[in-house]
Amino acid sequence: GQQVMQIPQYQHVQEGEDFTTYCNSSTTLSNIQWYKQRPGGHPVFLIQLVKSGEVKKQKRLTFQFGEAKKNSSLHITATQTTDVGTYFCAGRNAGNNRKLIWGLGTSLAVNP
C-alpha cells in the first residue's frame, strides 16, 4: 500500500541552528500537508502544497514539494525554543483524493 516515509525520526538542535525534515512517498501525490504538534497538544495545520516544484515560506519555515510530487521538505531557519514539537507530513495519493497518508513525524528538540 501507499507509504509516506519521514526522516529523521528525532532531531536535537541548539537554538539558532537550522532544521530540516523530509518526506518521501512511494507513489505520486496530489498534494501534501504539513502539521505541527506541540508536546501534549493537538496537530495544527501549517500548509498544503499542490503544485510540482512548489516552494512556500512562512517566516522562518520553508516548505518544498518535489518536481515529481513524491517528496517534500520542511526547513526551519534559526530554530527557536517555540519550534519544539513533532512535525508531520501527510500526503494524498494522486489516485484517491479522500484519505491522507501520514508520515511518522519528526520530533524536534531545541536546546536554549
Next chain:
Amino acid sequence: DTEVTQTPKHLVMGMTNKKSLKCEQHMGHRAMYWYKQKAKKPPELMFVYSYEKLSINESVPSRFSPECPNSSLLNLHLHALQPEDSALYLCASSPPLQFEGRGAFFGQGTRLTVV
C-alpha cells in the same frame, strides 16, 4: 484558541461502561473526522463524515460508533472498550474532503484511559 471544541478533555472508563465523546465546530466545515492517536505516533483515521453522512469507516471495531446529528456536531459513542483503546481521540473538521487548499482543524482531543 482552537475552533474545534471537544469534550471531555479527559475520560477514564471501565470496560463495561458506555460513554460518548463530543465535538463541535462553527466554521461551516462540511467534513468532520475522528482520529485516534497513540503516543509518539501520527493520527490514525477512524471515520469521515461528509455533509453529515458517513463516507469513510476505516474498519473500526463496532465498539466505536460515530454519529453526526448536524453539520456542527460530531459524537463518538464508546461501549465495551479494551485497555488497548486508551489513546488521544481527536476530532477534526475541514472544507469538504480537504480539496480547498486548507487542511484540517483539530480539536484539543479527549485523552481516554480504559481501565
